Amino acid sequence: MQAIRLVGTKDMEHDEWLEWRRSGIGGSDVAAICGLSRYKSALEVYLDKIGEIPPIADNPKMKAGRILEPVVADWFEEETGIRVQKQNYIFQHKDHPCMLANIDRWVPGENAGLEIKNTGEYSRNHWFDGNTEVIPTEYQLQANHYMAVTGADKWYVAVLIGGWDFQWRVIERDENLINSLITIEENFWNDHVIARALPEVKAQDTNLMNYMFPRSASTSVNISEVYYDLVNRLLVTKTALKQAEEDHEDVKNKVKQLMGENELAIWKDEKLCSWKTNARGSRVFKILGGN
Structure with missing residues (x-):
């Protein structure tokens, strides 16, 4: 060594x-x-x-x-x-x-x-x-x-x-x-x-951000135009996230329609998702397959 x-x-x-x-x-x-x-x-x-x-x-x-x-x-x-x-x-x-x-x-x-x-x-x-x-x-x-x-x-x-x-x-x-x-x-x-x-x-x-900055102050900060790309990404990703959430909900509901009263959906011999009734009487949808 x-x-x-x-x-x-x-x-x-x-x-x-x-x-x-x-x-x-x-x-x-x-x-x-x-x-x-x-x-x-x-x-x-x-x-x-x-x-x-x-x-x-x-x-x-x-x-x-x-x-x-x-x-x-x-x-x-x-x-x-x-x-x-x-x-x-x-x-x-x-x-x-x-x-x-x-x-x-x-x-x-x-x-x-x-x-x-x-x-x-x-x-x-x-x-x-x-x-x-x-x-x-x-x-x-x-x-x-x-x-x-x-x-x-x-x-x-x-x-x-x-x-x-x-x-x-x-x-x-x-x-x-x-x-x-x-x-x-x-x-x-x-x-x-x-x-x-x-x-x-x-x-x-x-x-870590919450740990480093645990409390807010009643002040403001002016973000320089140097950070235009960062601010633009913030706004673009917000719009994309909203669209992705809507698309995801759309697909979930279509799968729920296929499942009907069934608790489990099987895809290629593996569990794809569950839609089970919990103790409060509400059905909870979970994706089980994929990453």
Whole structure:
């Protein structure tokens, strides 16, 4: 491994560990700053790094991940015959200090690492395309970030789906992707975190906007003509949204007519939608098929 051992974590308090994480970009941050995360945005990463938002409160899902991590690691060893070692360090890239890595396990003798995941049955389709095994984009980026920091040649990913289905994948080192990640991460760190400049706000930042600006003031702001395109998009998308909502309601009613008194509609042997009577006596329409 070619990474710098920045700090030992074996007896480190959780709050101190969080502070060290704020000193650089970790593997779980990468997809967000690339705009490819399902879970968080570049703005959330930025606010976390400058200490403007509290860390995510511990929850049962996070606790389950911690408890099951050694179980999944042992399962991986048993399934593959590959021995892994826990690493109690935060690692740092030797040439790009803003790039950090908290890796789950190291694979001695292979110049490789292991990332461990625990997910619900609802996420099974993230790991399969039909019968073909796939790897979620977030984890491909995370693994290549770790390979950039450690100099590893490949990274294993082990996942426990629904508490019983163990799966594992291999991600080979991608030099072109790694070079792109180095550029993206350094630019984000220097242009936003160091410069204290907000990254672009996205659709998933609604809650963060409410957090950053919780109260209104009885004042107004004049928006410059520089933002003509932004204002125009606001008005155009409002009209398009209204039309889309009307079109959606039109199609729903046509499907309801086809369903009549039936609770379920089947399309190509799969549940398409339901229209069930609830406890209050009202029928509730839900689309079950599709994405």
